[in-house]
Amino acid sequence: MKTLNELSNELKKNNIRLTHQRLKVLEYLSNSKNHPTVEQIYNALKKEVPSLSKTTIYNTLKYLAELSLIQVLAIDENEAHFDAATETHGHFKCSTCDKIYDFDIDMDSCETEELDNFEINEKLVYFKGICPRCLSK
Amino acid sequence: MKTLNELSNELKKNNIRLTHQRLKVLEYLSNSKNHPTVEQIYNALKKEVPSLSKTTIYNTLKYLAELSLIQVLAIDENEAHFDAATETHGHFKCSTCDKIYDFDIDMDSCETEELDNFEINEKLVYFKGICPRCLSK
DNA sequence: GTTCCTGCAAAAGCTTTGCAGAAGA
DNA sequence: TCTTCTGCAAAGCTTTTGCAGGAAC
Numbered sequence: 001m002k003t004l005n006e007l008s009n010e011l012k013k014n015n016i017r018l019t020h021q022r023l024k025v026l027e028y029l030s031n032s033k034n035h036p037t038v039e040q041i042y043n044a045l046k047k048e049v050p051s052l053s054k055t056t057i058y059n060t061l062k063y064l065a066e067l068s069l070i071q072v073l074a075i076d077e078n079e080a081h082f083d084a085a086t087e088t089h090g091h092f093k094c095s096t097c098d099k100i101y102d103f104d105i106d107m108d109s110c111e112t113e114e115l116d117n118f119e120i121n122e123k124l125v126y127f128k129g130i131c132p133r134c135l136s137k
Numbered sequence: 138m139k140t141l142n143e144l145s146n147e148l149k150k151n152n153i154r155l156t157h158q159r160l161k162v163l164e165y166l167s168n169s170k171n172h173p174t175v176e177q178i179y180n181a182l183k184k185e186v187p188s189l190s191k192t193t194i195y196n197t198l199k200y201l202a203e204l205s206l207i208q209v210l211a212i213d214e215n216e217a218h219f220d221a222a223t224e225t226h227g228h229f230k231c232s233t234c235d236k237i238y239d240f241d242i243d244m245d246s247c248e249t250e251e252l253d254n255f256e257i258n259e260k261l262v263y264f265k266g267i268c269p270r271c272l273s274k
Numbered sequence: 275g276t277t278c279c280t281g282c283a284a285a286a287g288c289t290t291t292g293c294a295g296a297a298g299a
Numbered sequence: 300t301c302t303t304c305t306g307c308a309a310a311g312c313t314t315t316t317g318c319a320g321g322a323a324c
Contacts, residue, residue: 017297017298017299018298019303019304019305020297021304021305021306022304038288038289053305053306053307054288054289054306055290055291058290072214074263077209077217077314078287078288078314079288079289080214080288090249092257101252103249103251104249104251109246112227112240114240115240118229118238118264118266118267118272119266120265121265121266122263122264122265123262123264123265124262124263124265125260125262126260126261126262127257127260128257128258128259128261129256129257129258129259130255130256131255132255135254154277154279154322154323155323156278156279156280176313189280190282191281191313191314192282192315192316193279193280195314195315196280215313216312216313216314217313217314275324276324277322278322278323278324279321279322279323280319280320280321280322281318281320282317283316283317285314285315285316285317286314286315287312287313287315288311288313288314289310289312289313290309290310290311290312291308291309291310291311292307292308292309293306293307294305294307295304295305295306296303296304296306297303297305298301298302298303298304299300299301299303
């Protein structure tokens with residue numbers, strides 16, 4: 001998980017301006033324990049930054065993803081979720097309550113020889129099923 | 138990989154009618170070695186079935202996915218890809234040429250204890266990077 | 275004869291784009 | 300001052316929905 005300072009420095013290094021709006025998005029993402037969508041970021045910040053637009057959120061997230069400072073999760077069919085933790089880990093989505101859980105997974109131990117000549121930059125692991133809380137209901 | 142007959146029987150069992158259009162979609166999917174999108178299925182079949190609509194393709198794929206007879210791949214941000222192979226395996230997407238490669242992976246060997254109380258129904262593994270052919274250019 | 279399906283058109287929802295005014299460096 | 304960014308509105312795309320006519324069983 002990157003700190004707000006690390007994220008800021010990384011952007012500065014790439015000549016991406018640290019505007020007020022971007023800093024707020026960065027701050028929200030780095031404090032976030034779940035995996036917010038653009039909609040959720042927008043709703044969370046619009047009180048504090050009333051003029052904020054979704055366009056700016058999309059723009060900021062695009063740069064962060066290009067610099068590999070955040071992960072884009074496609075586990076949900078409808079909209080993208082964003083994760084400030086970029087270490088390889090798994091995501092479990094409950095089909096009942098839609099909550100997304102993180103879990104550790106060692107992808108190196110189940111590596112495959114078939115991809116020996118491939119340059120692998122990103123490893124995404126999505127499990128789907130039913131979480132304990134929904135199972136007990 | 139399911140055969141056309143297995144797919145048909147599975148649908149019949151669930152009271153889903155085997156219309157001409159659906160059989161064609163099934164046939165195309167079960168012969169397909171890549172991971173077609175709705176657009177690709179549509180373009181491939183419209184000569185043979187001129188009246189075919191994308192609505193029907195979406196409809197058929199929805200039933201197949203609900204019955205777990207096909208996998209829905211969300212590896213591409215823009216549109217869904219469909220895979221008639223339902224055994225757990227990995228998908229590698231080349232960021233340069235956008236081709237999707239299959240690879241075997243043993244997910245059981247890297248299982249995590251954190252999900253002990255979860256009911257896991259689906260395991261998706263997406264790797265992204267650059268394929269050998271694009272690397273050599 | 276029922277019931278379900280098809281395919282058109284329209285709607286819905288997420289994301290991108292164009293652009294004039296505003297803010298960062 | 301120069302360049303980049305913001306935020307609005309509109310457009311773009313994939314996917315879904317409503318519905319009348321048609322096909323499956």
